[in-house]
Amino acid sequence: MMVNAKLVPKIDVISEFALNLEWQPIISRDQHRQILQCKKALLDANINGISSVIPTFHSLTILSDAGTSSLQLQPQIESFIDQWNPADVDSDKLGVLHEIPVCYGGIFGPDLDELAEIKSLKPREIIDIHTSVEYYVYMIGFIAGFPYLGGLPEVLHQPRRNEPRVKVPAGSVGIGGAQTGIYPVEAPGGWHLIGRTSAQIFQPESRPPALIQPGDRIRFVEINHD
């Protein structure tokens, strides 16, 4: 895919206050980069009546503010999509790299040994593989501050646990299916927990309240148990 060839989304009104721009239903960093460029250009265009623009894997959802309806915004969004040019948006400035310190195994990663056994690997190898790559943040959602990450090496893909835990502690780092991620707050969950971070990735008092944003990259860094 040519990074700067303009990809045209489908535009739909999905509620009285929301419009959806939908690109190809694929998980692709190239396409996602352009979706974030589109988001930036849309915010820079200062169209009246937009309260927020939310990126997902393959779409942008545009929320109107209280005084504006989605139908009123539609013509302006359509003409924006016709006119904007990805080449005008500097995509290098779209994300930052976060190093997330993680204590692997032990009480912080109660499923590390079991996962290693299922995978016929040593716990040390799981840690080395997990910390060897950079993960890309596609979107934030599900629960407060939760990043949907792409890039988990296939050797670590593992279906969720048969019995989800009722409480997974905040900061837990886990693997579920083709995804790895961090629980920003205590929540129920079925992922295999391999470690825990002290990084506060959900900060309710801050603006924005989520440390990690779509387009950012994450690298997990092993630290010792203290």
Add this chain to the structure above:
Amino acid sequence: MIEVLAPGMQSTIQDTIRRNGIAYGISMGGAADIKSATLGNMLLGQSETLPILEIVRSPVKFQFHQDTTISLTGFGMKWSLNHEISVDSWKQITLKKDSILSGKPIQGGFRSYLCVAGGFEAVPFDDAHGTDLRLGLGGSIRALKKGDLLKINVLDSDFEQSFDATENHILKRPSIQKHQVANDPNQNQTKNLNHDQISANLDSKIQSDTISRSSSWRISHELTSYAAQRTIRILPGPELSWFNHSEVHRFMKSSWKIDSKSDRMGIRLQDGFTPTMPSKEMLSTVVFPGTVQITASGPIILFVDAQTTGGYPRIGQVCSVDLPVLAQKAPGEEIFFEWISIEQALRLQESEQAKLAQIKSAISLH
């Protein structure tokens, strides 16, 4: 200050929806029946966004430690004072210090609202003051417990009370944001309002040792009849075309029963025809309160505290004026779906807002 003698099944402080937080995974939240909450504050002549108490149908009891002007709105509860005098909803009432207000569940409706002049003190979170039960943030932080003390935003600095730092004091004073009170609620409001939205209700005028004053008018029945509505109007959802056409028809013709596992996060439906799950793989996208998802175990209408993204196909979106209707449906009650266009949905929303604006100006004139 109001003391919680019996907290009920789930009582939480709520206000308006959060629209900024959704990009960060924060639920929209707010009063489930935003219409009842809005009318409750309007009855007190104050900003519609002041924090109110949402009460899920169950026995509750509150003791007032100061004279307090209140309104009770919503449905599903019969209210009484000091276990003897019945109290009407949808009007303004001033209770004397030491009054005990109790609510008993009755048929018809599921959520009630206790609004106080000045609004409840509430913990701010993001851009609102509602309780997010999952995060334990905002509003009352959690569902109320026996012994909790609810503070009321003071109307006037003369009434400022000393801070009582008891164990049950869940609302921390430093984080309180004072709200602007639009009107002086202590003004005498015994006149009949000559307005079609507010009907005179002279018969139920109460005078007793516990009620010092009760408005002789109330919100008309026409405006509160929505709780009995059983048709839920939905906009076509983004994945509607993923389903088999005739199966969608059967889905729309079904009557649906509200499942007992329903809550502020989602309303589960049972006993109707669920269309076959599409084999197409779905990527997680943004969902809202009112999004109707189809899952293998039946339809779920995501509700006010729903997660912000979801991976089930969206067959429809409940139009915003029907969300308060859903808030009033108890487990076991039946609903039906009906299609609506975005143009019709917006017209309904506009006329609803116009009616509320009329009431607001009628109340502020008196």
